[in-house]
Amino acid sequence: MEGIKDMPTHRAATPRRLLMCPPRHFDVRYSINPWMEPEKPTDTALALLQWEQLSGLFQELGHAVEVIDPLPGVPDMVFAANGATVVDGKVLGARFRHVQRTAEGPAYLQWFIQQGYREVLWPEYVNEGEGDYLTVGRRILAGTGFRTDPRSHAEAQEFFGLPVTGLTLVNPRHYHLDTALAVLSDTEIMYYPAAFSPGSQAVLREMFPDAILASHEDAALFGLNAFSDGLNVLLPQAAQGLQKQLLARGFNPIGVDLTELLKAGGSVKCCTLELRA
Ligand code: ARG
Numbered sequence: 001m002e003g004i005k006d007m008p009t010h011r012a013a014t015p016r017r018l019l020m021c022p023p024r025h026f027d028v029r030y031s032i033n034p035w036m037e038p039e040k041p042t043d044t045a046l047a048l049l050q051w052e053q054l055s056g057l058f059q060e061l062g063h064a065v066e067v068i069d070p071l072p073g074v075p076d077m078v079f080a081a082n083g084a085t086v087v088d089g090k091v092l093g094a095r096f097r098h099v100q101r102t103a104e105g106p107a108y109l110q111w112f113i114q115q116g117y118r119e120v121l122w123p124e125y126v127n128e129g130e131g132d133y134l135t136v137g138r139r140i141l142a143g144t145g146f147r148t149d150p151r152s153h154a155e156a157q158e159f160f161g162l163p164v165t166g167l168t169l170v171n172p173r174h175y176h177l178d179t180a181l182a183v184l185s186d187t188e189i190m191y192y193p194a195a196f197s198p199g200s201q202a203v204l205r206e207m208f209p210d211a212i213l214a215s216h217e218d219a220a221l222f223g224l225n226a227f228s229d230g231l232n233v234l235l236p237q238a239a240q241g242l243q244k245q246l247l248a249r250g251f252n253p254i255g256v257d258l259t260e261l262l263k264a265g266g267s268v269k270c271c272t273l274e275l276r277a
């Protein structure tokens with residue numbers, strides 16, 4: 001255990017612009033990941049309440065929250081992280097793997113065009129936005145294995161002009177990169193090694209030797225589906241071990257209850273798309 005005196009004191013939050021989509025049509029009617037069990041009941045009102053608590057918390061912390069209207073018939077649209085990847089004001093559109101979510105790609109892209117974004121790319125290859133593309137400082141980590149086509153990684157690198165590092169996911173419960181790895185600051189991450197192929201684990205060790213490693217238990221509680229502003233780290237309430245690890249590194253962990261949305265295989269980060277200017 002690190003003592004209080006060893007805690008880094010340099011942490012500071014920077015205000016972010018976030019895009020979110022209220023789960024007004026939330027439901028689990030199909031299964032495209034192991035968390036989704038359509039035979040179990042869902043509560044749309046509770047999903048909306050939990051989502052409102054998350055968006056309220058972001059605003060209390062000083063972040064700007066933009067909202068996109070949910071389309072009927074695409075209940076997973078609440079997971080705004082999958083709608084695009086936005087870096088330096090450039091928007092890489094999302095092209096979904098599964099037909100159940102296909103309509104979300106153009107819907108998100110249209111929002112960006114209406115907002116006046118000029119550098120917008122409709123992608124050639126399947127990619128599920130920030131579900132698989134996580135920006136760490138001036139680098140991008142890119143997941144593949146279940147959703148995003150590995151050929152999309154070169155497309156993203158060319159479009160953004162930033163180095164993109166591909167990482168292969170191997171555990172279906174961690175089907176998106178943002179279910180296995182979270183960005184904490186411009187230089188720090190936390191992740192669950194066993195979600196990655198041996199080669200990708202070695203790459204992560206090489207790039208981030210001091211990363212926080214999540215336990216199997218916290219990873220299974222979706223604890224890595226977290227959002228950090230550099231100081232405050234919002235993550236699923238149940239992931240208690242990770243909250244202790246974050247505290248020991250001088251972060252301010254804030255547990256959030258999004259259990260209703262977890263029935264679709266999503267939580268804090270999945271609901272949050274960062275709009276990087
Ligand atoms: N039901 C959605 C799917 O399987 C959940 C997406 C969660 N989003 C995320 N960024 N991991 O596509």
